[in-house]
Each structure stands twice: as structure tokens, then as C-alpha cells.
Amino acid sequence: MASNKGRAYFSLSGYHFNPDDITRLLGVEPTSTNSAGCRSGMDKPAISSWEISTATITTDDGTEEVDLYKMTEIIFKQLEPIKEKIIEICKSHNLSARFGVVITLSIDKGDTCPDVGFGGRLVKFLADIGAFIDVDYKLSDRV
Numbered sequence: 001m002a003s004n005k006g007r008a009y010f011s012l013s014g015y016h017f018n019p020d021d022i023t024r025l026l027g028v029e030p031t032s033t034n035s036a037g038c039r040s041g042m043d044k045p046a047i048s049s050w051e052i053s054t055a056t057i058t059t060d061d062g063t064e065e066v067d068l069y070k071m072t073e074i075i076f077k078q079l080e081p082i083k084e085k086i087i088e089i090c091k092s093h094n095l096s097a098r099f100g101v102v103i104t105l106s107i108d109k110g111d112t113c114p115d116v117g118f119g120g121r122l123v124k125f126l127a128d129i130g131a132f133i134d135v136d137y138k139l140s141d142r143v
Helices: 019-026 068-093 120-129
Strands: 005-015 032-034 047-053 096-105 132-139
Touching: 005 068, 019 032, 019 047, 019 068, 047 068, 068 096, 068 120, 096 120
Parallel strands: 096 132
Antiparallel strands: 005 047, 005 096, 032 047
16 A cells, blocks of 8 residues: 655755765754765856755554654754854855655545644744745655
8 A cells, every 4th residue: 555755854055065064064964965066067067965854754664644743843953053053054155945845645545644834933943044945745656
């Protein structure tokens, strides 16, 4: 049976920066990085990225539901203490901040649909750092 899946993430992306520098400046280990931008030339710029993410939760693993509110809170708790550093790094490295959720929705009629939302403190935080919100969703394949 197909299942709901979801994860939350925060990323910084931009041209011509080394994600290792961001790790050092923030003091937070990323879940993933892409350093393509620090190796690209000015004639063909590429984007680098730095990301922290929750694990992908699925109802297949015995979880009753995919709780995206809980996942966004996990990421937010990591970011809140370093808010000023994030703002400074975005300015100094010309980076874009993004907070998002990735959801795969079950097509089975008996499965619930995960709620997607962002609390007031998180929304204010994202506005303060100039981040945008991304909700990426797709339908699961029928099994």
C-alpha cells in the first residue's frame, strides 16, 4: 500500500560560495550540501546550497501520521538561536533562505492527508531573515 511521506528543511543557496564556509560560520552541521557554485566560472554560474533537514517520515514505518508541524518545529528550534548569524551570512554571501516541506501524498482512500502549516513564531522568524516558504508535493505511486 502507498503511504504518506514528508520531511521539513531549511536551505541557503546562491552563486559562488562554499557551503563549508557556511557550516563554519553558523556552527551547525548540514544534512546536505552542494558546492557546484564554488567551482563554477562567471561565464556559467552554478548554484551552491547548504541544507538542514529532518529525516523523511513515512506511514510505512508504523507512524500513524506524518506530522509536518512537528517536523517544522524541529528545524525551527535549530535555527532560532542563530537567527542573527543567518541574517548576516545571507547579506555577506548574497544567499537566499528557504524553509520548506516535501510531501508525498498517498492515493489510497483510507489514508489521512497530512496538515501543512507554519506557526506564527516560525512565520515571523522567516520574515525577519527574508526567507521564502516552499511546499513541494506529489502523489505516491499506486502499489
